Amino acid sequence: MEMPKTTYLARAGRIMQRLEALAAISEDAEGVTRRFGTPAFVRGQQLVQGWAEAAGLHTRLDAIGNVRARLVSRRPGARTFVLASHIDTVVNAGKFDGPLGVLLGLDLLENLADQGAELPFHLELIAFSDEEGVRFHTTYLGSKVVTGAFESGLLARKDADGITLAEAIATMGGDAARIPHDALPAADWLGYFEVHIEQGPVLWERNLPVALVTAIAGQQRVELTWRGMAGHAGTVPMTMRQDALAGAAEFVLAVEQFGRQHAPELVATVGKLDVRHAASNVIPGEVSCSLDLRSPDAARLTTAAQQVQALAQAIAGRRQLHLTWSPVQTTAPATCDAGLNQLLARAIAEAGHEVVPLVSGAGHDAVPVSRVAPATMLFVRCFKGISHNPLENVELPDLAAAVEVSARFLTLLVTHFTEQETTQDT
Incomplete structure (x- = not known):
């Protein structure tokens, strides 16, 4: 059954409220600054974890500080499809780079849980702890742990205050020795989907709400x-x-x-x-x-x-x-998966939007994930393409469009996966 556009607007409004609440947690009063492992980061981490637990999702913190929330499939041998982005920021950032994808993903899992949806695969939402790499000059810390690509030598790296990464992890209550156990085995990955602001002006100039990411530079x-x-x-x-x-x-x-x-x-x-x-x-x-x-x-x-x-x-x-x-x-550059992109393009078109393919000049957690699993990304229009800046902004109708496209994409994914299984069984 088709959901009315007003429903997606209402869901977008709730996501926007959560974005504002998370943005209020910062190391400083101007802009948004939540560097990995700082007290502000930990408070933001706890807020997101609390929302996931309230939604009834199986929620935990892993050793690197990723918030991980699962909607569990009852199907034996089910693999995992991951929805993710990051909640750390650069210094004096905006509200949307990273958190938008996390909180939109949380909305998707909440709605599926409320519907009592029977899924043929696990859905795992991950709020990655460190994508920006500001504090320790190491990008993709969170996603490298989940993909099994974390380099143990990084634990000795120090920040500007002489604190090692291992010490920062311990301060957050994590155990660096457990990092290898937090990787999702390659055989368990079904795929990956990330929603992110464009961080460029193409969608703004063309007045389009979303775009299909084909590759990451x-x-x-x-x-x-x-x-x-x-x-x-x-x-x-x-x-x-x-x-x-x-x-x-x-x-x-x-x-x-x-x-x-x-x-x-x-x-x-x-x-x-x-x-x-x-x-x-x-x-x-x-x-x-x-x-x-x-x-x-x-x-x-x-x-x-x-x-x-x-x-x-x-x-x-x-x-x-x-x-x-x-x-x-x-x-290295990353190319988004052709099969998942085909489903995402169909979701964009069915939602009534032009399918615009874009290459991302910015790096994303989809890069390390693409080494172990099929990955796709959806871009959302942002004000004048401005990012890493307090002026960063997303308008409510564009966010609603992203929610609708993402929901349709998951529906298509479930149908596609079920049909594949049926074909294999026969």
Whole structure:
């Protein structure tokens, strides 16, 4: 039976209320900041866990601090389909990046539980504890634990205050030794679905509520250190300087130009610049900067990193600077599953919306999950494409559209899976 649009609006309103309640929990009064393992994060974690328990779901916290809530199938040997996103944030974030997918997923499980739905597979909602990687500079901590890809060496990594990841886990009441036991075995995975704000302007400009994600760009992150010779700003002639900041500045512009030349298949960004012993009357002797390269094409990404490194070395050579090129993180591109995307596209169309395929330039927990299971994603329109910013916003009708599409997708998934089983049995 078709559900009226007003029902989806009402459900969206309840999700919005929960988003506001979660956003009120922050490390600071301005914006939203909930870094992994902080007291604010723990309070947010407890709030989400309480909502899941009140819905009658089988709920627990795992060792890394993921909130995990299951709607259990009675079918013997049932596998697990996961709905997930994250509840940690960047510093001075918005309300929707991550939590929207978690709380929309909770709404879906609540409604199925209220209906007494008999499912052919388990549905597990996961509120991942750390996707952003702000505190320990390690993205996808929560999803890597669930997929069995967590690296134990990360437990010794320290935050800016010298606290190790293992200590942060213990402070939250977790046990790092139990991390391997929290992985969902690869054979148990049926699939993965994540709803997320677009974090880009396409849907906003086209006035469309949702989009189908086809792939997620890979990333290469590098830290560069430029070393020259510090000197007195008033006494060293311009022709005799080894100015590390001037070299870094030339590199910043070169990266921007490189990104423009190779658009749209690649983006290139310098987002951080650190001048050591900075002073207005001193020629900078050492400067560090970041480099972020992204592309959905793995080969193009590798080639781009080599080309940008050559640009950097040429700049350093001309300016008589010493350059250190230190790779920080490499993430391969992920392609969403064709079968699940076909069902999701059908759900979008049946809800009365245009099916718009988009590649995500931002990383998501779907990336590590896609290594072990079929994954799909739904994007939701956000205000001017703004994200990682207190101006981040989603309008109620767009959220209602996402709820309807997601509900239809799960219905189609159940039907598809049941038909598959029937075919196999015969």
